[in-house]
Amino acid sequence: MSDVASLVEPHIPALRRYAWALLRDDHAADDLVQDCLERAVRRWHLRRRDGNVRAWLFAILHNQFVSGHRQRRRRGVAVPLDDATAAAALYATAGADDPELGVVCRDVLDGLAALSEEQRAVILLIAVEDLSYDEAARVLGVPIGTVMSRLSRGRDRLRSYVDGETDPRVRLRRVK
Amino acid sequence: MSGELDFGGGPPVSEDDIQAAIDGRLAPDRRPLVESWLSAHPEAAARVGACRRQREALRAVLAPRVELPIPSRLRVAHIAASRRAALRLRFWRAAAAILLFAAGAAGGWTGRSLLSPFGDVGNAGPGTELTRDAIAAHRTYVVEMRHPVEVDATQEAHLVQWLSKRLGHQLKVPDLTALGYRLIGGRLLPGTPGGPAAQMMYQEEDGHRLTLYLRADADDHGTAFRYADSGGVAAFYWVDGGFGYAVSAAVDRRTLLRVAETVYRECEGKDLPDASR
Numbered sequence: 521m522s523d524v525a526s527l528v529e530p531h532i533p534a535l536r537r538y539a540w541a542l543l544r545d546d547h548a549a550d551d552l553v554q555d556c557l558e559r560a561v562r563r564w565h566l567r568r569r570d571g572n573v574r575a576w577l578f579a580i581l582h583n584q585f586v587s588g589h590r591q592r593r594r595r596g597v598a599v600p601l602d603d604a605t606a607a608a609a610l611y612a613t614a615g616a617d618d619p620e621l622g623v624v625c626r627d628v629l630d631g632l633a634a635l636s637e638e639q640r641a642v643i644l645l646i647a648v649e650d651l652s653y654d655e656a657a658r659v660l661g662v663p664i665g666t667v668m669s670r671l672s673r674g675r676d677r678l679r680s681y682v683d684g685e686t687d688p689r690v691r692l693r694r695v696k
Numbered sequence: 697m698s699g700e701l702d703f704g705g706g707p708p709v710s711e712d713d714i715q716a717a718i719d720g721r722l723a724p725d726r727r728p729l730v731e732s733w734l735s736a737h738p739e740a741a742a743r744v745g746a747c748r749r750q751r752e753a754l755r756a757v758l759a760p761r762v763e764l765p766i767p768s769r770l771r772v773a774h775i776a777a778s779r780r781a782a783l784r785l786r787f788w789r790a791a792a793a794i795l796l797f798a799a800g801a802a803g804g805w806t807g808r809s810l811l812s813p814f815g816d817v818g819n820a821g822p823g824t825e826l827t828r829d830a831i832a833a834h835r836t837y838v839v840e841m842r843h844p845v846e847v848d849a850t851q852e853a854h855l856v857q858w859l860s861k862r863l864g865h866q867l868k869v870p871d872l873t874a875l876g877y878r879l880i881g882g883r884l885l886p887g888t889p890g891g892p893a894a895q896m897m898y899q900e901e902d903g904h905r906l907t908l909y910l911r912a913d914a915d916d917h918g919t920a921f922r923y924a925d926s927g928g929v930a931a932f933y934w935v936d937g938g939f940g941y942a943v944s945a946a947v948d949r950r951t952l953l954r955v956a957e958t959v960y961r962e963c964e965g966k967d968l969p970d971a972s973r
Contacts, residue, residue: 525772532770533762540761550770557775625757628750646719647751648758653721668712675718675747682750 524564527573528557534574534649535581541644542585544633552588556581575655582641582659631681639674642667709733714740718747768883771843777836825888827924827933830909830942833885833895834929838905845881845897855882859894865912865939869896870962875955876900887911906945908959913940921956923949932956936964 535556539549559580567576632640638660645656646667653671657664713730716722722730734741768774837844847855852869860867862884869879877898887893893911900906913935924931930952933942941963943956 524776528772532766532772533764536764536766536770537758537761541758550767553770554775557770557772558779561772561776561779625753628753629757631750632754643754648755668715671715672711675715675750676743678750679743679746683746 524561528560528577531574531577532557535577538578538644538649539581539585541632541648542637542640552581552584555584555588559584572655575651575659578645578649578651578655579659579661585641627682628678631678634681635674635677639670639677642670643674643678646671714744717744718751768843768846771840773839774836777832780835781832826909826911826913826935826940827922827931827942828926829885829887829893829911830895830907830933830944831924831926831929831931833893833909834907834931834944837883837895837897838907844905846883848881849879851881852879859884862892863894863910863912864891865910867894867910868963870908870959872898872906872955872958875958877906877955880905885909890914904945904947906943906947906955909942909944911940912938914938921953921960923953925949934960936960 532553535553536549539552539556540546543549543552556577560577563580567573632643635643641660642656645651645659646653651659653664653667657667660667709730713722713726716726717730717734734744847858849855856867856869859882869882872879877900880897880899882894882896885893885895888911891912893909896908896910898906898908921932921934924933928946929944930947930949931942931944932952932955933940934956935941941959943952943959945952945955
């Protein structure tokens with residue numbers, strides 16, 4: 521059991537960050553992470569020995585998020601999208617050295633909440649959690665081409681949100 | 697404008713290149729090409745610049761989230777321990793079910809005690825549940841290297857004040873140094889609907905640990921010392937003045953009894969109850 525702890529624990533802070541950025545609610549995010557960890561401990565013997573523990577954990581978390589989201593939608597429970605206090609504290613921290621960055625931060629977090637869940641997940645996994653495009657594709661269970669197009673659309677949408685623009689700028693054709 | 701996506705007749709710059717440029721993940725052999733293409737296409741370059749700034753902003757705004765302390769319910773040791781307890785319970789339930797079936801209705805009652813995951817604690821009575829919870833908490837936290845306690849012994853006065861307030865009972869931290877155990881601290885734990893529980897942890901010079909578990913217990917008659925043992929962890933428990941105590945450690949019964957007696961004397965300031973030795 522000790523290798524579960526030593527291999528899994530280093531990733532818990534990142535899993536909590538990802539869960540929080542998806543849900544924007546401290547308790548719901550930690551519930552999600554707890555579900556993920558319980559499942560990871562239960563399925564530890566089933567993981568690929570040579571596999572990447574971080575991507576494996578994010579995949580479990582993501583699956584729990586998706587199934588949990590379906591349940592939430594079925595039950596019709598409102599998920600708080602904004603924890604004003606926590607968000608305000610974040611803006612204050614991020615904007616401490618650079619007030620202009622603080623403004624962008626507020627906008628970008630609000631903009632992220634306005635994206636589709638799929639776009640939000642892709643952007644967070646790649647731009648914040650530093651997963652490779654391949655890893656993100658495996659975590660989300662979609663082809664890499666889908667990851668790239670969600671990333672591109674999500675970023676453009678985020679930019680329009682933050683810039684207050686509605687017309688999509690020139691987008692290049694995907695080759696591959 | 698036929699070749700907007702082409703650069704110098706080389707391979708076209710794709711949308712994937714743009715995303716990789718935003719993430720700073722262009723392959724070294726591809727970077728010069730994409731960068732010179734961008735310098736010739738200011739609109740695309742502006743888009744890359746804006747997306748990069750947003751990426752930085754997002755990372756900056758979410759960076760503090762990884763610095764937050766991890767709550768104990770998300771510790772892997774805790775989760776693994778609860779799972780082991782659940783598996784044990786399932787095993788004993790299955791064993792009991794088989795036994796009850798085999799023994800038939802007449803003899804079935806004898807299998808009742810197997811319903812408890814702690815066979816030796818199985819004699820239902822005051823303190824059984826307390827002991828089970830105490831041993832589970834002992835197992836969960838004695839293995840912790842980095843976070844064995846919530847409040848450490850350097851803040852003993854605060855620890856006592858805090859836990860006394862939460863448990864609604866003036867606690868006293870027994871001094872076990874004469875037995876070679878030094879207090880390392882304590883923590884608050886979920887208890888019963890009647891209130892939370894507290895755990896104090898002590899450590900010997902060689903790192904061996906002992907815990908004292910306390911919580912309110914409705915049994916106001918009080919009990920004698922009782923002994924229980926589960927998978928290598930021994931416990932003495934007793935109830936006195938509406939309060940339950942359990943001392944747990946992976947030691948032999950005689951050693952643990954000495955500790956329990958000291959704890960009793962220190963906490964109660966009176967002579968031993970009728971100890972069942």
